[in-house]
Amino acid sequence: MNPVDPVALTADLIRCRSVTPADDGAIGLLEDLLGSAGFTCSRVDRGGIANLFARWGEGRNGRSFGFNGHTDVVPVGDEAAWSADPFGAEIRDGVMYGRGATDMKSGVAAFAAAAIDFVRATPPDGSIVLAITGDEEGVATDGTIAILDWMAANGESIDACLVGEPTCPDHMGEMIKIGRRGSMTAHFVATGRQGHSAYPHRALNPLPAMARLMDRLASHVLDTGTAHFDASTLAITTIDTGNPANNVIPAATRATVNIRFNDAHSSASITELLQTEAERIADETGVRVDMKVQVSGESFLTAPGELSDLVAASVTAETGLVPVLSTSGGTSDARFIKDHCPVVEFGLVGKTMHQVDECVPVAQIEQLKAIYGRILRGYFGG
Known part of the structure; x- marks a missing residue:
């Protein structure tokens, strides 16, 4: 044939x-x-x-x-x-x-x-x-x-x-x-208290808290690579407040990070690291930070x-x-x-x-x- x-x-x-x-x-x-x-x-x-x-x-x-x-x-x-x-x-x-x-x-x-x-x-x-x-x-x-x-x-x-x-x-x-590499995405929501921008002391602005969290995560060195893998990476992919008014402190803001991780980590260990940083920011600022993770693969x-x-x-x-x-x-x-x-x-x-x-x-x-x-x-x- x-x-x-x-x-x-x-x-x-x-x-x-x-x-x-x-x-x-x-x-x-x-x-x-x-x-x-x-x-x-x-x-x-x-x-x-x-x-x-x-x-x-x-x-x-x-x-x-x-x-x-x-x-x-x-x-x-x-x-x-x-x-x-x-x-x-x-x-x-x-x-x-x-x-x-x-x-x-x-x-x-x-x-x-x-x-x-x-x-x-x-x-x-x-x-x-x-x-x-x-x-x-x-x-x-x-x-x-x-x-x-x-x-x-x-x-x-x-x-x-x-x-x-x-x-x-x-x-x-x-x-x-x-x-x-493994892949996972973490979705963060920082929740404060809405208020007038002229009276910031009466509000609890979630934006500085989220900015601080994103800076901490982006600055964190996950590793320097392993025998067969390059270094793991964390990328901030979205920051979204959806606030059309420039005189209103928003009640909440959202951000997303995507992590590509090598065999030095698991999704569970990365989740623990992210959760620890989120809780630290919440303690420092008084802003509640919630997190949900979506794992695409180990x-x-x-x-x-x-x-x-x-x-x-x-x-x-x-x-x-x-x-x-x-x-x-x-x-x-x-x-x-x-x-x-x-x-x-x-x-x-x-x-x-x-x-x-x-x-x-x-x-x-x-x-x-x-x-x-x-x-x-x-x-x-x-």
Whole structure:
């Protein structure tokens, strides 16, 4: 049979207007393709989100290797600013344009094509799992998490996993992600007593208290980095009073900080630090300070070893580059998978993801498929 063309498959997926949480047929397209190639496909839809679990092999005998990715994309923004139809998959001068071209319909197409070609040519002694979700760009509660919940309930597991997110900053093959920083957001409300600005002694102004708290937090050095991670960061992202009157001391003000933390911390330890500072400010000023935290994910690390060595060797064989093992960047669905098996991430150059005129050289898609195929051959000894 002819090899699966990852470029054509990428184009077919881009033409699905799967702006999160919509699917527009993307998951069904993959289900049909994989099912016709002999994969056992299970729809794991939850909360209105389309998800797909596809397995080749018995699953409970021999080693299993998994790929994870998503078909949902972010909104296109101002469509008039695009030089091509964001859902047209136009190829111009060897470059494909469209929303999801890099993040990450090309990655899904590459690993689906590589997996199909591999099992046709060299049926492995083990199983290959593709976990594909429609909820990564959104709240991410009914996507990969739903698939993992379904796997646990149905006795399914994987021994190693590769997430096909774009990982390379500038050149194909230069970076593999072996971990990610944790991410959490803290929402503060400082409450005082409203009053006339001409009589500040009759009011209790929450603004100086909040300003002091933000200064304390921004000045605090969380750490100086660890063996595999850069220093943790805390960024003030909003300060909002919503006071239209310049002669009124407001009753309350709000602020938000986002923390990206390494493996020297947990969300619990960061929460304790923030709460301690908030209570200290309240004691100093008499202003009540309330805090709520939202944790997007804990930090994690897949220590360099068998999995990262295999991926790195495959990348070098196809690109000639020796990839850096990195933990930089934001979060991904690898943060959910890390509790189930070793996981690394490798994919395309991500310079245009989420931008107007998101695009990918078609040669990179073909090269990515070749890398994924080499990883499968190395993992199963083919």
